Amino acid sequence: MPRNRGGMKSLLHGTLDLLYPRRCAVCAADTGSGGRYLCWDCLIGLPYIQDPYCSICGDPVEGNVDHDFVCSWCLESMPAFDLARSVVRYRGCVGGLLQAFKYRNATHLAYDLSALLEGGVRAHLADGGIDAIAYVPLHPRKARARTYNQARLLAEQLACRLNLPVERNALRRVRWTATQTRLHAAARRANVMGAFQTPIPDWVRGRRWLLVDDVMTTGATVDACARVLRQNGASRVVVATVARG
Ligand SMILES: [Zn+2]
Ligand SMILES: [Zn+2]
Structure with missing residues (x-):
């Protein structure tokens, strides 16, 4: 049988x-x-991101630039992650899809969105090796109110697709932060400073991490998460998001 x-x-x-x-x-x-x-x-x-983009953070740029172009944000602030890549622009139908996925219980979309992420990771981030997957955590209070974390759903489905472990305790949100959507770049960075911790540093140390989120806008949130992983001994941190704001 x-x-x-x-x-x-x-x-x-x-x-x-x-x-x-x-x-x-x-x-x-x-x-x-x-x-x-x-x-x-x-x-x-879908509005897929194509060359040219920043060789570190993957932010698309207009016009002709060198292959190793680095954007002004990366030059000024030197992000804690090694590389970040997003698959599509946050435009057209993408905004509606990701809003439904994040706020309106459209959790079934994780299947197709994680397929997009898988393509992005295999094309741009897998070369340096990945040992484990982490995701941007919600504050426990927000997690209770929202009932699910969209970044975790993406990370779990991506982990199956890439045959990698997803570590649910790699990062913890220890400080309540105001919603980022209405804040400018500098305010976003200050808003997430000290917001994350890693509960068990031994799990992080010496491993190559893939950090997953749904959307990257200024990069402040994924940068704060990557910084914590780095401070706890991560040997490499790459970031994959479905969309770039
Ligand atoms: Zn950049
Ligand atoms: Zn259709």
Whole structure:
């Protein structure tokens, strides 16, 4: 019987798909051969980030720049992470998708969003090696109110795709911070200073970390997380986010 389990499972899934066809979260078409909740047309129409971009933080720039171009933010503040890359711009349908994923319980989108992340990691971040995955944690009070952490969902699905461990205790949010969305770059940095800790430094030391979040805007949050991992002996920290604000 166990030998037939895979066949039974795909038969069941096939039947469920016939009874309840999956609809694209953007255009409501049948997803068909596209992603699970994003149809092929919407997937290929996403505003993917392409060259040129900052060789450290991955922020896209206009015009012609050298391959090793470094943006003014990275030059001035030297981020704690080695590299950061995002897959798409926070534009068009991406904003609506990520808002639904973060605030409106659209947790099923983690499947397709983590597929996008997987492509970005394999293309840009995997070369230096990755030992474990961490994610930007929520403050416990916010986690209770929100019931799930979208960054954790992404990290867990990405971990399966890349066959890597996700460490749920690599980072902890120890200070309540104001919502970043209405703050400017300098205020965002001050806002997250000292907001994160690593509860068990031995887990962090000597490992190459992939830090995951849904959106990177000024980079203040992922930079603060990367700084803590570095201070606790991480040998490398790379950052992957679905979108760049
Ligand atoms: Zn669609
Ligand atoms: Zn940069």
